[in-house]
Amino acid sequence: MNTYVQAGVSGVMTGGLYAVMALGLSLTWGLLKVINLAHFALILGSAYVTYQVTTSTGADPLLSALIVVPGMFVVGVAIQWVIDRFQVDEFNSLLLSFGLFIIAIQLINNIWSADFRQIEAAENPYATRALFVGDIAFPVPQLIALGTALVLAVVTYYVLRHTYFGRALRALAYDREIAGAYGVDHRRIGMLTAGLAAAMAAVAGVLIGINQAVFPELASEWVGIVFTVVILGGVGNLPGAVAAGILIGLVYSQVSVAWEPLGAPLVVFLLLILALLFRPSGLFGRLGGS
Amino acid sequence: MSATGTPPHSASPALLECVAVGKRFGGVHALDGVSLTVAHGEVVGLVGPNGSGKSTLIGILCGAHTPTAGRVLLDGRRIDRLGPHQRSHLGVARTHQIPKPFESMTVRDNVAVACMFGRVSQTLGEARRSAEEHLEVVGLTAQADARPREINLHQRQLLELARALATRPTLLLLDEVLAGLNPAEVDEALGVLRAIHAGGATIVMVEHVMRAVTGLAGRIVVLDRGTKLADGAPDAVMSDPAVARAYLGREHGARG
Amino acid sequence: MKHRQLAVLLAAVAALAFVPNLQDATGFPVFYLVYAYFVFFWIAQATSWNILSGYTGYFSFGQGAFYGLGVYAAGDLVSREGVNYFLTIPIAGVLGGLLAAGVGALAFRLGSLRGEIFALLTLAVTFTLSAIAQLSTWVDGGQGIPIQIPEYPAFLGEYQDLVYRLGLAVAFLAVLAALLIESSRFGWGLFAIRDEEDVAEELGVPTFRHKMLAITISGTLGALSGAVAALQVGYLTPEGVFNLTVPLLVIVMAVLGGRRHWLGPVIGAIVIYSLQERLTNSGLGEWGEVVLGGILVLMILFAPEGLYERIRDRPRRAAAAGVTLVVATVVAGLIGWGIATDWLSTGLIAATLVLLAGRPPQRTGAHAHRRLAAPRAEGAEGA
Numbered sequence: 001m002n003t004y005v006q007a008g009v010s011g012v013m014t015g016g017l018y019a020v021m022a023l024g025l026s027l028t029w030g031l032l033k034v035i036n037l038a039h040f041a042l043i044l045g046s047a048y049v050t051y052q053v054t055t056s057t058g059a060d061p062l063l064s065a066l067i068v069v070p071g072m073f074v075v076g077v078a079i080q081w082v083i084d085r086f087q088v089d090e091f092n093s094l095l096l097s098f099g100l101f102i103i104a105i106q107l108i109n110n111i112w113s114a115d116f117r118q119i120e121a122a123e124n125p126y127a128t129r130a131l132f133v134g135d136i137a138f139p140v141p142q143l144i145a146l147g148t149a150l151v152l153a154v155v156t157y158y159v160l161r162h163t164y165f166g167r168a169l170r171a172l173a174y175d176r177e178i179a180g181a182y183g184v185d186h187r188r189i190g191m192l193t194a195g196l197a198a199a200m201a202a203v204a205g206v207l208i209g210i211n212q213a214v215f216p217e218l219a220s221e222w223v224g225i226v227f228t229v230v231i232l233g234g235v236g237n238l239p240g241a242v243a244a245g246i247l248i249g250l251v252y253s254q255v256s257v258a259w260e261p262l263g264a265p266l267v268v269f270l271l272l273i274l275a276l277l278f279r280p281s282g283l284f285g286r287l288g289g290s
Numbered sequence: 291m292s293a294t295g296t297p298p299h300s301a302s303p304a305l306l307e308c309v310a311v312g313k314r315f316g317g318v319h320a321l322d323g324v325s326l327t328v329a330h331g332e333v334v335g336l337v338g339p340n341g342s343g344k345s346t347l348i349g350i351l352c353g354a355h356t357p358t359a360g361r362v363l364l365d366g367r368r369i370d371r372l373g374p375h376q377r378s379h380l381g382v383a384r385t386h387q388i389p390k391p392f393e394s395m396t397v398r399d400n401v402a403v404a405c406m407f408g409r410v411s412q413t414l415g416e417a418r419r420s421a422e423e424h425l426e427v428v429g430l431t432a433q434a435d436a437r438p439r440e441i442n443l444h445q446r447q448l449l450e451l452a453r454a455l456a457t458r459p460t461l462l463l464l465d466e467v468l469a470g471l472n473p474a475e476v477d478e479a480l481g482v483l484r485a486i487h488a489g490g491a492t493i494v495m496v497e498h499v500m501r502a503v504t505g506l507a508g509r510i511v512v513l514d515r516g517t518k519l520a521d522g523a524p525d526a527v528m529s530d531p532a533v534a535r536a537y538l539g540r541e542h543g544a545r546g
Numbered sequence: 547m548k549h550r551q552l553a554v555l556l557a558a559v560a561a562l563a564f565v566p567n568l569q570d571a572t573g574f575p576v577f578y579l580v581y582a583y584f585v586f587f588w589i590a591q592a593t594s595w596n597i598l599s600g601y602t603g604y605f606s607f608g609q610g611a612f613y614g615l616g617v618y619a620a621g622d623l624v625s626r627e628g629v630n631y632f633l634t635i636p637i638a639g640v641l642g643g644l645l646a647a648g649v650g651a652l653a654f655r656l657g658s659l660r661g662e663i664f665a666l667l668t669l670a671v672t673f674t675l676s677a678i679a680q681l682s683t684w685v686d687g688g689q690g691i692p693i694q695i696p697e698y699p700a701f702l703g704e705y706q707d708l709v710y711r712l713g714l715a716v717a718f719l720a721v722l723a724a725l726l727i728e729s730s731r732f733g734w735g736l737f738a739i740r741d742e743e744d745v746a747e748e749l750g751v752p753t754f755r756h757k758m759l760a761i762t763i764s765g766t767l768g769a770l771s772g773a774v775a776a777l778q779v780g781y782l783t784p785e786g787v788f789n790l791t792v793p794l795l796v797i798v799m800a801v802l803g804g805r806r807h808w809l810g811p812v813i814g815a816i817v818i819y820s821l822q823e824r825l826t827n828s829g830l831g832e833w834g835e836v837v838l839g840g841i842l843v844l845m846i847l848f849a850p851e852g853l854y855e856r857i858r859d860r861p862r863r864a865a866a867a868g869v870t871l872v873v874a875t876v877v878a879g880l881i882g883w884g885i886a887t888d889w890l891s892t893g894l895i896a897a898t899l900v901l902l903a904g905r906p907p908q909r910t911g912a913h914a915h916r917r918l919a920a921p922r923a924e925g926a927e928g929a
Contacts, residue, residue: 102835374744
């Protein structure tokens with residue numbers, strides 16, 4: 001019995017990680033209509049940089065965020081600038097991000113090799129810590145991930161609802177031409193959004209870095225799960241993504257314990273198909289423009 | 291087009307019949323209990339303020355939307371559950387307010403696609419030949435080899451019209467084909483529409499250019515907030531005080 | 547036009563089918579037959595992808611799923627069940643078609659987001675098949691499967707001749723399908739879907755049926771080609787087939803060659819395969835994916851229409867590229883740079899660069915793809 005409870009707890013925690021990874025994707029897909037596969041490469045790249053900075057300098061791994069978050073923000077802005085500059089349409093932007101994804105993963109592979117890389121326990125003050133409630137362990141790095149997911153989702157939700165930037169962005173998502181007529185500069189807003197999404201990828205990368213070992217293939221493993229989270233949560237709906245992330249984490253861990261770890265992706269995929277059939281706009285609805 | 295050659299006795303069944311058609315989007319009633327009959331060969335103008343449900347009605351007629359209440363019949367046959375392509379095969383065609391050409395094809399091939407798949411299906415070779423005829427009707431023969439991006443808005447709207455005609459419709463739905471045209475272009479387009487009507491087509495047109503509606507339509511239907519406000523001869527409808535309040539009061543103020 | 551293209555294609559295939567006899571007579575290294583087989587394989591795969599994604603505008607990451615299903619169907623049935631190999635080829639084709647139809651039935655029913663969901667679904671299917679293969683001891687069980695050389699009648703010649711001719715046959719089938727679709731009513735329906743799907747439907751194109759047919763043809767061809775590839779794969783593993791390498795390669799090939807014409811993926815497959823071989827032979831294999839990803843990005847930004855349209859629309863540049871191809875190949879040969887395939891790839895790369903240099907004559911209307919975005923909220927007017 002306790003195995004299931006412990007698995008459930010760690011499932012919720014892992015779900016927090018999925019949620020952080022899903023936030024930026026959901027944002028750009030829902031509002032810029034871009035499915036950005038390069039997002040996964042940015043996450044993985046940030047995780048490797050976190051590993052490298054911590055291993056080389058011995059600094060607190062969370063401090064790497066000071067480098068990767070602004071760095072990835074710039075990368076995100078740059079990619080969006082290119083998409084705008086060359087007027088890449090939506091079909092081709094998917095191809096473009098696929099190309100960038102492949103390049104980044106291969107570069108990571110060539111720099112750090114295909115081996116597992118993990119921050120040494122001695123240099124990771126979070127690694128071995130856990131809070132205990134009875135026998136149930138709450139690992140600190142995962143708690144941080146879950147907390148970050150919640151905070152980011154709430155903040156973004158607030159920004160989208162209550163600031164000029166958020167309203168302008170939603171107006172753009174609803175109808176670019178009309179928004180333009182009201183003086184919304186779609187280029188600027190688009191670049192800012194892409195930058196923020198990339199910054200979220202960086203945050204996810206740092207959290208991955210303190211949580212687990214990284215290897216190049218990891219990015220491909222994320223793709224299926226994280227997109228399922230985005231779709232179940234409702235494309236563009238960030239609180240929905242957090243809820244869906246936790247749900248998927250829970251399902252994943254329970255299936256792994258009760259049946260077989262390899263079966264978990266199958267069950268998640270089945271969930272995705274059921275959702276597409278019966279709730280195509282996600283369990284919690286789309287953010288939409290209304 | 292031959293289907294419109296029915297004898298003009300008054301008992302001839304209606305071509306199009308809408309019975310208490312309703313459409314909700316979430317909680318919003320875009321259309322509520324709209325009934326409407328269009329006889330063979332008629333031209334009906336569909337007017338109303340923005341958001342009155344005109345485009346929703348056009349969408350329901352061509353199959354883009356499924357009504358949440360009521361029935362739609364074409365030649366006595368229920369069509370409201372059919373997909374757009376099936377309605378096209380039965381003779382329903384529409385134009386879009388903002389032209390949506392196939393950007394990768396020439397103007398001729400845009401029309402040829404409609405010839406291939408419309409009410410009468412043709413092979414590619416036949417379709418390209420028939421396309422020439424439809425381009426001639428709207429006056430785009432000289433642009434046949436151009437890409438849609440190379441022609442102006444007026445010509446793109448004519449292309450939209452030629453494509454609809456190429457499906458050989460019995461019922462032609464026009465969604466603001468005259469929007470954004472200058473007076474000379476409106477006159478030219480009106481001439482084309484008259485010729486199309488003379489050819490036997492039944493037309494339902496959504497239009498803001500009142501000159502076009504009153505000049506072409508034998509009957510006007512006014513929608514307001516999803517319900518039918520008036521239905522009758524242009525003169526009678528335009529002098530109806532309820533219409534003046536709902537439609538002209540707001541629209542004329544806004545549009546000049 | 548169509549008949550002339552068909553005649554040229556048939557003549558080319560007939561001539562190619564005799565090359566193994568030539569090998570018997572002249573004794574050139576068998577390696578060249580293997581090389582040619584791989585070119586045929588990639589032509590079939592890239593064409594299969596293009597019939598779906600290039601023609602309809604629905605982006606697929608699922609080529610690995612169709613290919614992998616084909617390899618596993620043939621590999622399992624021959625090595626584990628002892629089924630006659632030639633019987634497994636049509637079985638693989640049917641399975642590929644069924645899988646494709648299933649994916650289509652699921653994704654094409656959706657009203658909104660269908661383009662995006664489709665792309666992701668094809669990706670998910672690939673990973674799911676991989677998981678199933680690892681889990682199911684009947685399919686694989688995670689151990690991998692050694693594929694035995696199947697028995698076949700002696701009159702079919704040497705083993706490598708058989709592989710070569712089967713590869714040629716499937717490539718021919720794929721290219722023939724692409725050519726016939728392109729010049730048919732069906733193909734024009736697909737192009738209309740790619741440009742403006744909702745309008746196509748309103749003009750009478752039965753879009754759902756068209757898309758279902760396109761994906762089924764694509765899946766069938768992909769799996770057929772996979773079943774032939776089983777002859778060339780010694781040891782089969784789930785990770786080896788259900789990955790992103792096959793989709794990456796076919797996408798780069800189709801984008802480089804051009805997605806709007808049946809010859810595009812053929813040109814792309816020849817150039818990219820020889821480029822990849824060249825990189826591997828030069829010890830740059832680990833940079834292969836960086837180069838492929840880079841080609842994809844640069845083509846999308848600077849020449850999304852691909853090589854074929856450049857050859858067609860700029861005859862003088864095409865002639866220059868042809869001369870470059872011959873000269874560079876001969877020069878590489880005279881210098882003695884590697885073996886004959888290396889000379890040829892040098893020529894191909896040089897010719898490609900000549901074609902790509904400079905801006906295309908006209909970009910107008912060159913690339914309007916079906917928009918992936920959801921149609922505007924339905925109640926735009928009601929709101």
